Each structure stands twice: as structure tokens, then as C-alpha cells.
Amino acid sequence: MRYLVLSDIHGNLEALDAVLRAAAAGVDDCLVLGDVVGYGAAPNEVINRVRALRPRVLIRGNHDKVAAGLEMPESFNPAALRAAQWTSDTLTPENRTWLQELPPGPAIVDDLVEICHGTPADEDEYLFGPRDARSAFRMARRPVCLFGHTHVPACYRQQPGEPDTIMVRELDGESVHEVEVNPDERYLINPGAVGQPRDGDERAAYAIYDVDRRTILLARVDYPVGLAQARIRAAGLPDVLARRLALGR
Ligand code: ZN
Numbered sequence: 001m002r003y004l005v006l007s008d009i010h011g012n013l014e015a016l017d018a019v020l021r022a023a024a025a026g027v028d029d030c031l032v033l034g035d036v037v038g039y040g041a042a043p044n045e046v047i048n049r050v051r052a053l054r055p056r057v058l059i060r061g062n063h064d065k066v067a068a069g070l071e072m073p074e075s076f077n078p079a080a081l082r083a084a085q086w087t088s089d090t091l092t093p094e095n096r097t098w099l100q101e102l103p104p105g106p107a108i109v110d111d112l113v114e115i116c117h118g119t120p121a122d123e124d125e126y127l128f129g130p131r132d133a134r135s136a137f138r139m140a141r142r143p144v145c146l147f148g149h150t151h152v153p154a155c156y157r158q159q160p161g162e163p164d165t166i167m168v169r170e171l172d173g174e175s176v177h178e179v180e181v182n183p184d185e186r187y188l189i190n191p192g193a194v195g196q197p198r199d200g201d202e203r204a205a206y207a208i209y210d211v212d213r214r215t216i217l218l219a220r221v222d223y224p225v226g227l228a229q230a231r232i233r234a235a236g237l238p239d240v241l242a243r244r245l246a247l248g249r
Helices: 013-026 043-053 062-067 078-090 093-100 129-139 225-234 239-247
Strands: 002-006 029-032 113-115 144-146 154-158 163-166 176-180 186-190 204-210 215-221
Touching: 002 013, 013 043, 013 204, 013 215, 013 225, 029 043, 043 078, 043 093, 062 078, 062 093, 078 239, 129 154, 129 186, 186 215, 225 239
Parallel strands: 002 029, 113 144, 144 186
Antiparallel strands: 002 204, 154 163, 154 186, 176 215, 204 215
């Protein structure tokens, strides 16, 4: 049994399709960690793709809440705010209802894995660095917690004793990194963002959870960034949202 793990797709159809082309043949099901929309210019197309995947477990992110009209975008910068308003105006009524009904995390997948958007304690909280990881470990209910929200691939590992940290983004130039889940240890793993990476690598990021092998594979794939940028510009969204895709920032 293998799950494709998708986080922070953010309305980027070109990135999502590249990930699905690269991974879909080798997976049985799908987990979605939230922020399906926001920033990117293909919210309906991306929601339709995700709905067609029928993910085993699917939770909302902060951008999904705002685009669905469930929450005011108080902490959003001007570009994110503009994108959220545009997304809200662009959604079909059916997709808007679908977004509104997305459950919050954390959500249990199986005996080994749970998923959340920000942290197991708070879907809106950012997990950056070992200190945040330490408090997140206290709230986690499974040995492996997959999280998103920061758009930065990462793996935090807690051994009996002090938490140790591996930052996967330091593995420059590598396309895959496999985490073997040791039964004595606990893990917080961020697959990175499908649709708006922020670790300086413009490639779409995703993960594959292999239940039988007890591994989490973190992977990257090239996608046509220029097409996603053109779509953002054609929609009249802030140009910074197009530029940052090429920078992976
Ligand atoms: Zn996000």
C-alpha cells in the first residue's frame, strides 16, 4: 500500500499534473495536507483533480478556509489577500461548498501516521526548526506526523532523549530522499509544497508513504513553471506570485 502525499498545491495545476504524472502509477491512494487553493490561478481545475483522486484522508489549510469564506484573512500579506479574494470570486458554487466542508486536521491515517496542516495542535501554526518540533511532538498521536504550511521540506526525528533534526533541503541537487521509519523513533515530516516551493528549489515537491516498507520518500519533479506563471498573469493576479514560482521562494 502506497500513499501519494500532497500538500500546499495552491491552485497550481501545472505542478499538480507533473506530480501526478511522476507518481500516480506507483501509488494506491492519496493524502492531502491542505491549502489546495490560494496563490495559483487554477483553483477550480485543481479542486476537480483532487476530488477525482478521492483522497483517503483530506484536510483543509488556512488558505482553503479564507477562500471558502470561513475565516477573515487577517494575517495575509497584500498579494495573498488579493489571491484569496480572486479565488473566492472564481470558485464554482460546487467547489466553494466542497472547500467549506473540508475537515480541519489533525487526522489519523493509520497506526503509524497522522496528518495536519500546520502542527498537530493548531492548523494555522508554523513549524520551523527543532524548538517548534519539540512542542509538536508533545501533541502528536502517531509515530509519524506529516505536516505542511511552511512549504519547506523537512524531517524532524525524535530519538529517545533529545530531538535530532534533519533538514532535507540541505541535500542540494538530489531529487529523492527516503526516510526509513525506525520503530523506536518519532518523526515530523513535511513533504514540501506541490504548488509554491519556498526552499529555493522551484521544482514541485511531494512525498510517498509506503505502508509495508515503513518509508516516507520525499521527491521533487520539474514542471512547466512558465505556464503556471502565464496563468497567474492572465488572471491579473499580483506579479510577485508569478515571479516567486521561478525562484522557489
Ligand atoms: Zn500553504
